Amino acid sequence: MHIVVCIKQVPDSAQIRVHPVTNTIMRQGVPTIINPYDLFALEEALRLRDAMGGEVTVLTMGPPTAADSLRKALAFGADRAVLLTDRYFAGSDTLATSYALSMALTKIASEFGKPEIIFTGKQTIDGDTAQVGPGIAKRLDYNQLTYISRIVETDVAKGEITVERRAEGGIQLLKTKMPALITMLEATNEMRRGAIETALKAARAEVVTWNAEAVGIEDLTKCGLRGSPTIVKRVFAPEARSEKAQLVEVDGDAGAKAEALIAEIFGRAPAVEDDMREFAATHH
Amino acid sequence: MTDKPKAAPPAAGGRANTKKELPEHFKAYKHVWVAVEIEHGQVHSVSFELLGEGRKLADKRGVELAAVLTGDDRATLDAAAAQAFEYGADVAYIVCHPTLAHYRNEVATTVMTDLVNTYKPEILLLGATNLGRDLAGSVATTLKTGLTADSTALEIDDDGSLAATRPTFGGSLLCTIFTLNFRPQMATVRPRVMAMPEAEPGRTGRIIEHPLELNEDDIVTKVLKFIADSESDTAQLPYADIVVAGGLGLQSEENFQLVKELAAVIGAEYGGSRPLVQKGWITADRQIGQTGKTIRPKLYIAAGISGAIQHRVGVEGADLVVAINTDPNAPIFEFAHLGIVADAVTLLPALTEAFSKRLRVNRLAG
Numbered sequence: 001m002h003i004v005v006c007i008k009q010v011p012d013s014a015q016i017r018v019h020p021v022t023n024t025i026m027r028q029g030v031p032t033i034i035n036p037y038d039l040f041a042l043e044e045a046l047r048l049r050d051a052m053g054g055e056v057t058v059l060t061m062g063p064p065t066a067a068d069s070l071r072k073a074l075a076f077g078a079d080r081a082v083l084l085t086d087r088y089f090a091g092s093d094t095l096a097t098s099y100a101l102s103m104a105l106t107k108i109a110s111e112f113g114k115p116e117i118i119f120t121g122k123q124t125i126d127g128d129t130a131q132v133g134p135g136i137a138k139r140l141d142y143n144q145l146t147y148i149s150r151i152v153e154t155d156v157a158k159g160e161i162t163v164e165r166r167a168e169g170g171i172q173l174l175k176t177k178m179p180a181l182i183t184m185l186e187a188t189n190e191m192r193r194g195a196i197e198t199a200l201k202a203a204r205a206e207v208v209t210w211n212a213e214a215v216g217i218e219d220l221t222k223c224g225l226r227g228s229p230t231i232v233k234r235v236f237a238p239e240a241r242s243e244k245a246q247l248v249e250v251d252g253d254a255g256a257k258a259e260a261l262i263a264e265i266f267g268r269a270p271a272v273e274d275d276m277r278e279f280a281a282t283h284h
Numbered sequence: 285m286t287d288k289p290k291a292a293p294p295a296a297g298g299r300a301n302t303k304k305e306l307p308e309h310f311k312a313y314k315h316v317w318v319a320v321e322i323e324h325g326q327v328h329s330v331s332f333e334l335l336g337e338g339r340k341l342a343d344k345r346g347v348e349l350a351a352v353l354t355g356d357d358r359a360t361l362d363a364a365a366a367q368a369f370e371y372g373a374d375v376a377y378i379v380c381h382p383t384l385a386h387y388r389n390e391v392a393t394t395v396m397t398d399l400v401n402t403y404k405p406e407i408l409l410l411g412a413t414n415l416g417r418d419l420a421g422s423v424a425t426t427l428k429t430g431l432t433a434d435s436t437a438l439e440i441d442d443d444g445s446l447a448a449t450r451p452t453f454g455g456s457l458l459c460t461i462f463t464l465n466f467r468p469q470m471a472t473v474r475p476r477v478m479a480m481p482e483a484e485p486g487r488t489g490r491i492i493e494h495p496l497e498l499n500e501d502d503i504v505t506k507v508l509k510f511i512a513d514s515e516s517d518t519a520q521l522p523y524a525d526i527v528v529a530g531g532l533g534l535q536s537e538e539n540f541q542l543v544k545e546l547a548a549v550i551g552a553e554y555g556g557s558r559p560l561v562q563k564g565w566i567t568a569d570r571q572i573g574q575t576g577k578t579i580r581p582k583l584y585i586a587a588g589i590s591g592a593i594q595h596r597v598g599v600e601g602a603d604l605v606v607a608i609n610t611d612p613n614a615p616i617f618e619f620a621h622l623g624i625v626a627d628a629v630t631l632l633p634a635l636t637e638a639f640s641k642r643l644r645v646n647r648l649a650g
């Protein structure tokens with residue numbers, strides 16, 4: 001079975017700091033990581049391969065430095081890495097991104113075998129849209145399985161897959177045909193530690209690198225900013241409320257502070273006091 | 285192929301699409317639509333919130349507001365349509381078909397794209413639920429149009445375009461996104477981001493039935509079973525009247541217990557900032573903010589939370605925001621109503637004690 005995992009290299013948001021004066025983000029020196037949601041997808045793909053045989057290809061679109069994330073994925077145990085990189089892709093929104101990735105996936109299919117399953121993470125931590133996975137599924141006509149919490153069964157002979165999907169108010173048990181695109185829910189598995197030998201091999205492995213032309217994109221107006229129906233017109237800081245928070249200032253110990261704060265809260269929100277009293281009367 | 289001249293790459297911040305030149309065939313697109321989500325016979329409240337917002341957009345554009353309702357039970361759909369009218373819809377498009385008993389991407393996408401291509405709305409809003417996001421991504425790709433996820437404000441710009449605002453990555457910034465030259469302009473909005481509108485009892489509208497020619501045999505994906513969550517598994521943060529939350533300022537998982545203890549005494553739900561989920565102190569369904577839950581409580585107490593924009597957008601609907609932070613310059617004081625510069629680790633237990641004393645006294649007195 002051939003499985004492709006689409007990953008994205010993102011800035012490590014845990015290490016992003018906001019400039020206290022200008023309110024802008026300080027990106028300098030912020031390390032990049034594999035989008036954390038994608039690791040659940042990668043681990044699930046590796047497990048499937050280990051159980052059923054086959055190969056896992058990781059694919060990313062990004063700047064040349066995104067090869068770092070691909071090497072990490074190889075070190076975890078992926079078999080092949082493909083980097084799609086071209087300045088024409090700069091400024092892509094989700095529609096343009098899913099176009100470029102679907103072209104690369106088509107090329108992967110013809111060079112390395114058609115993937116039965118394409119995995120992506122649930123969403124990225126930088127864009128947060130959760131739109132690229134469905135976009136790829138639609139463009140390649142793969143059956144779309146989003147927010148998957150468990151792969152129950154894959155039957156390669158019949159070409160069927162059964163999964164649990166997180167839906168509103170419950171779990172759907174779904175059965176569909178492969179090829180399928182799965183977006184994996186977080187916290188559904190734990191990323192393995194790559195073996196030392198794998199890591200050594202990964203360091204030497206070649207990352208297959210393609211540009212727009214290599215994946216057969218002839219119409220560059222479908223790429224990057226020009227291929228993006230959405231445009232960002234304004235970026236701005238949120239308005240501060242007209243008055244800042246009223247600060248409760250009291251001398252004394254924590255008890256005195258607590259009393260003063262509660263008096264202010266109840267003064268401003270008498271309904272809340274009623275709610276609390278009712279709650280206390282029924283729950284203590 | 286290699287000798288084919290290439291167009292120059294767009295300059296950074298290229299303006300290729302920034303001018304509005306709506307192609308002729310899109311000019312017929314009119315009206316604002318809300319995809320109504322029905323689960324187990326009930327309309328999801330996010331759909332009412334969207335109808336309230338959609339009403340304002342439709343009025344501003346001088347067009348109609350329509351609700352799109354799909355399912356397999358006509359009585360349920362009619363009841364949902366009646367509710368949609370009371371919340372502001374002028375029209376309800378109903379597609380009733382056995383294949384629509386459960387949500388499935390395939391058939392839902394077919395239905396929605398067919399409706400759009402037939403009746404041509406200029407704006408299509410969906411809830412940013414798992415269902416709405418699953419559907420919106422497929423529909424936008426099929427129609428090759430723009431989609432803004434998790435919008436926190438929707439407005440009509442001077443030239444009549446939809447302006448969808450959402451937080452932008454990393455900093456304390458918001459960005460406004462437009463789909464100038466494609467239709468429909470699509471956006472998703474998370475539950476509780478928009479206020480629940482007032483229903484207008486007795487308000488009615490027109491029903492337009494749309495057929496679906498499809499057999500169950502034509503659909504590849506089957507729903508084998510639906511396992512409903514038990515009420516107790518899920519935190520009810522979005523609908524709680526009082527919420528207490530903690531952030532990294534609490535420093536340890538043990539200290540986070542202080543948040544739970546206070547919540548237990550005052551009848552609140554508890555939650556936290558995103559880093560606490562990453563640390564495993566709280567589960568993901570208790571994360572408050574852009575990528576967690578949006579809340580609209582009467583009282584929100586935030587202890588040791590700095591107030592980053594991604595957190596702020598999740599609590600903007602709270603009536604009273606109370607911040608506890610050691611740093612008088614913490615951004616949370618910019619949008620909190622009440623604040624106290626104090627160590628949360630000592631203040632939280634003091635609050636728990638003082639609240640419980642007051643509530644006990646009141647109870648004896650009453």
Ligand SMILES: Cc1cc2nc3c(=O)[nH]c(=O)nc-3n(C[C@H](O)[C@H](O)[C@H](O)COP(=O)(O)OP(=O)(O)OC[C@H]3O[C@@H](n4cnc5c(N)ncnc54)[C@H](O)[C@@H]3O)c2cc1C
Nearest residue numbers: 531532533557558573574575576588589590594610611628
């Ligand atoms: C795409 C994206 C989406 C995001 N989504 C969310 C989201 O949904 N929700 C969310 O919360 N965040 C989200 N974030 C993260 C967000 O940007 C912030 O990093 C996060 O909210 C900070 O959490 P915090 O306030 O707990 O920690 P910090 O920013 O580290 O703040 C800790 C605060 O505690 C104060 N403090 C320290 N000691 C004490 C003490 N003893 N007593 C009282 N106060 C003390 C400090 O002064 C400081 O203000 C997102 C980020 C990105 C990039």
